[in-house]
Amino acid sequence: MVEKLLPTVFIVYLSSCYVTATPREPGIPAIARYFNTKGRYEEVNPYLLDDILAINSSAVKPPAPTCTAVHFTAIIRHGTRFPTSGNIRKIGAFDNLVKTEANGDSSFLPELKAWKMWYKEDMDGRLVAKGRADHRHLARRLVKTFPSLLTKENLQGRRVKFITSSKHRCVNSTLAFQQGLKEEFGIEGEDLEFTVNDALMRFFDTCARLVETVEKNKKAVEEVTRFNSGPEMNRVQEKLADRLQIPYVNVTMDGVEAAFYLCAYEFTIRGVTSPWCQLFDESDAQVVEYSGDLKQYWKKGFGHDINSKASCILFHNLFNRLNAVASQIKAGQPVSEVVTVQIGHAETLLPLLTLLGLFKDNTILTSTNFASQLGRAFRCGQIMPYAANLLVALYECPDGVRLQVRVNEKPVTLPGLAGPSPLYEDVKKQYHQLLTGCDQDVVCQLNNSQGQN
Numbered sequence: 095m096v097e098k099l100l101p102t103v104f105i106v107y108l109s110s111c112y113v114t115a116t117p118r119e120p121g122i123p124a125i126a127r128y129f130n131t132k133g134r135y136e137e138v139n140p141y142l143l144d145d146i147l148a149i150n151s152s153a154v155k156p157p158a159p160t161c162t163a164v165h166f167t168a169i170i171r172h173g174t175r176f177p178t179s180g181n182i183r184k185i186g187a188f189d190n191l192v193k194t195e196a197n198g199d200s201s202f203l204p205e206l207k208a209w210k211m212w213y214k215e216d217m218d219g220r221l222v223a224k225g226r227a228d229h230r231h232l233a234r235r236l237v238k239t240f241p242s243l244l245t246k247e248n249l250q251g252r253r254v255k256f257i258t259s260s261k262h263r264c265v266n267s268t269l270a271f272q273q274g275l276k277e278e279f280g281i282e283g284e285d286l287e288f289t290v291n292d293a294l295m296r297f298f299d300t301c302a303r304l305v306e307t308v309e310k311n312k313k314a315v316e317e318v319t320r321f322n323s324g325p326e327m328n329r330v331q332e333k334l335a336d337r338l339q340i341p342y343v344n345v346t347m348d349g350v351e352a353a354f355y356l357c358a359y360e361f362t363i364r365g366v367t368s369p370w371c372q373l374f375d376e377s378d379a380q381v382v383e384y385s386g387d388l389k390q391y392w393k394k395g396f397g398h399d400i401n402s403k404a405s406c407i408l409f410h411n412l413f414n415r416l417n418a419v420a421s422q423i424k425a426g427q428p429v430s431e432v433v434t435v436q437i438g439h440a441e442t443l444l445p446l447l448t449l450l451g452l453f454k455d456n457t458i459l460t461s462t463n464f465a466s467q468l469g470r471a472f473r474c475g476q477i478m479p480y481a482a483n484l485l486v487a488l489y490e491c492p493d494g495v496r497l498q499v500r501v502n503e504k505p506v507t508l509p510g511l512a513g514p515s516p517l518y519e520d521v522k523k524q525y526h527q528l529l530t531g532c533d534q535d536v537v538c539q540l541n542n543s544q545g546q547n
C-alpha cells in the first residue's frame with residue numbers, strides 16, 4: 095500500500111541529502127502545495143497523513159442533532175494518474191536537455207543526470223496504484239461520514255448508484271471506490287453495477303459552444319499566454335537555466351512545466367522527493383501555480399460564462415435527484431436513491447463548482463495581478479487535487495429538509511445563503527434562475543446570445 099511506502103522513502107531521502115529548503119513534513123517536497131491539479135489530496139487535508147481513514151468529526155455534523163441524513167450525492171474526480179502522452183513527451187525532451195546540456199557543481203546535478211526516464215507514452219493518463227487507493231480510502235471515509243446512508247443493506251438493495259465517465263481512469267476509480275466499500279462491509283466477489291454516462295460526466299466534449307469558443311480558441315486563454323511570457327515567469331525560467339547552467343533560450347515554458355510537474359508526478363505516483371524538485375524554490379512554485387490556476391480559470395472556471403454553463407446538464411441532474419428525494423420525504427415515502435456516486439474529471443467538477451458560485455474572487459484573475467491575487471480563493475491545489483469531490487447531502491429536520499455542501503470533505507457555504515445548512519427551499523430560491531433556465535442544448539448552441547459573456 096502506498097501509505098506504507100512513505101517511511102521507507104523518508105530514509106532514502108535523508109541518506110541522500112535531498113532535504114529541500116523548507117520541508118513542511120519529512121518526505122514531502124516543500125513545493126507540494128503548489129502542484130495545482132497534479133497535487134495530492136493529502137495536501138488539502140493533512141490530517142490524512144496520520145490516518146488515511148480519519149474523518150474530521152466537527153466537519154461532518156448534521157444541521158442539528160434532531161436531523162437525519164436522507165441522501166447524499168458525491169461527484170468525484172478520478173484518482174492519481176500518469177501524465178498524458180503529450181506531457182510524457184515534454185518530460186522526455188526536458189530530461190534529454192538536462193542530460194546533454196546541464197553543467198556546474200550543484201549537488202543535485204549528478205542525481206538529475208542519473209535519473210532514469212521511466213514514463214512511457216502508453217501510460218497516457220492511466221490511473222496508478224495510488225489513484226486506486228485514493229478512491230478506496232475516500233469510499234471508506236464516506237461510510238464513516240454517512241453511516242446511516244452508505245450501508246451494506248443500501249448497497250445490496252441497489253439504493254446506491256454509480257455513474258462514471260467512460261475514460262479508463264474514471265472506470266477504474268469507480269471500481270476502486272466500490273472495492274473500498276466491499277472491504278468496509280466485508281463483501282467478497284460480488285460485482286457491483288455502474289453506468290457509463292459521458293453526456294453527463296464529459297459534457298465538455300459535446301458542448302459545441304465550449305469547444306468552439308474556448309477549447310479551440312487561443313484567444314480564450316490569452317491571459318495565460320501573456321502571463322507565461324511575462325516578467326514573473328521569465329524570472330522562473332532564468333533561475334532554472336542558471337541552476338542548470340543551460341542557455342536561457344533553451345529553457346522554454348514547456349521545459350519549466352515539464353520539470354515542475356515531473357517533481358509532482360514522482361511524488362504523487364512513487365512517493366519520492368525527486369531531484370527535479372530542487373530546481374524550484376517556493377517563490378518559483380507560486381508563479382508556476384498561478385499559471386496553472388489562470389489556465390483552469392479561463393478554460394473551466396469563471397473566465398468565460400460558457401465554461402460553467404456547459405455543466406447545466408449535471409446541475410439539473412443533481413437538483414432533479416434532490417427534488418425527488420425531498421418529495422419522497424414530504425410524502426413520507428422511503429427514499430429510493432439514497433446515495434449517488436458520480437466519477438469524472440476536473441473538467442466535470444470545476445465547471446459545476448463555478449456554476450454554484452463557489453471559490454469566486456472579487457477580481458478576475460489576469461496576467462498582471464499575480465501579486466495581488468496571492469490570497470485568492472480560486473486555488474486549484476486546494477480545490478481540485480486528485481480525487482477532489484463535491485458532496486451534497488440532504489437532511490430531514492423538524493423544520494423541513496436541509497442541505498449541506500462539502501468540497502473535499504470540508505463544509506462550504508453556498509453564496510447568498512446564511513450558514514452551512516440552509517433549508518432546501520431557500521437553496522432552490524437562490525438558484526431559481528439556473529433551475530428555470532440553464533438548458534444544456536440552448537447554452538451549448540453556437541450563435542445564440544445565452545452563455546455569452
Ligand SMILES: *[C@@H]1O[C@H](CO)[C@@H](O)[C@H](O)[C@H]1NC(C)=O
Nearest residue numbers: 139141150151152153504505
Ligand atoms: C475540522 O473541521 C472544522 C470545522 O469545519 C475546522 O474548523 C477544523 O480546522 C478542521 N480540523 C482539521 C484538522 O482539519
Ligand SMILES: *[C@@H]1O[C@H](CO)[C@@H](O)[C@H](O)[C@H]1NC(C)=O
Nearest residue numbers: 220221222262263265266269
Ligand atoms: C484498470 O484496472 C484493471 C484491473 O485492476 C487493470 O487490469 C487495468 O489495467 C486498469 N486499467 C487502467 C487503464 O488503469
Ligand SMILES: *[C@@H]1O[C@H](CO)[C@@H](O)[C@H](O)[C@H]1NC(C)=O
Nearest residue numbers: 190191194195341343344345
Ligand atoms: C538551444 O537553443 C538554440 C537557439 O534556439 C538552438 O539552436 C539549440 O539547438 C538549442 N539547444 C538544444 C540542446 O536544444
